[in-house]
């Protein structure tokens with residue numbers, strides 16, 4: 146039987162990007178870019194968001210791609226952000242069909258129809274991408290925000306640097322832990338994700354996971370979930386100080402629901418840790434698997 150520390154290591158590595166997934170993501174980036182090139186002047190595009198920071202959990206859904214628009218498209222900046230999102234949407238619907246394309250608050254999602262199996266595997270393929278129209282603004286970017294009806298500043302480079310600093314300050318275990326907690330958040334047993342957006346988990350981890358890596362995943366997860374429960378109701382600004390608060394999608398009812406689910410999570414964690422302390426390794430493994438989902442190994 147696998148030991149608990151080894152199970153966590155295996156769980157962590159299962160959520161790391163591998164060569165084939167990265168090749169597939171690049172292929173999809175090129176493909177979507179080619180379609181958008183037919184309708185827009187695009188200066189460059191790049192894979193970004195949690196995918197580029199290695200804080201995305203599996204299966205790989207909603208991988209973010211920024212499409213940096215050129216001068217010919219500047220007129221969109223004076224318009225409601227819905228205009229560019231609708232234009233992206235129309236172009237992509239022509240190619241992928243309306244059932245595969247979704248207009249979202251800040252991006253247009255494209256689903257590639259990849260099947261996710263019961264172990265959350267996709268044969269190393271990306272399930273969907275989010276095409277984000279962006280304008281360069283100095284070192285920053287402006288992206289549409291349909292919730293506010295305004296263009297929003299962002300800087301993925303700053304988010305990436307902050308993630309790297311947090312990772313290093315935490316014995317290089319920070320990104321792995323963020324992926325695990327994001328995986329818990331998307332467990333289908335919750336129905337809706339308790340914490341939205343999942344970027345909020347990463348933003349909270351930037352501030353809450355300090356004091357150094359203590360050496361065991363279960364204890365670190367216990368401490369982080371306790372803090373998530375205590376501080377989920379707070380306002381969490383964009384760590385780059387540019388965009389709207391990352392916590393602005395959680396209204397009072399959503400916060401209350403998240404708190405209830407996090408209370409249960411904290412009880413589940415205590416029970417799993419107790420099983421291990423009693424020497425019931427097999428039961429502890431099962432408890433963690435039920436907690437996280439099928440990517441947590443039993444052997």
Ligand SMILES: Nc1ncnc2c1ncn2[C@@H]1O[C@H](COP(=O)(O)OP(=O)(O)OP(=O)(O)O)[C@@H](O)[C@H]1O
Pocket residue numbers: 193194195196200201202206207208209298299300301304342343344347383387388389390391
């Ligand atoms: N409120 C915000 N202000 C500024 N930038 C933001 C904000 N929300 C998200 N971003 C940036 O846009 C990126 C993509 O947003 P998204 O919601 O997809 O988060 P993510 O980190 O990619 O998480 P997920 O794993 O859920 O895709 C983020 O990684 C972050 O760099």
Ligand SMILES: [Mg+2]
Pocket residue numbers: 194195196207208209
């Ligand atoms: Mg994303």
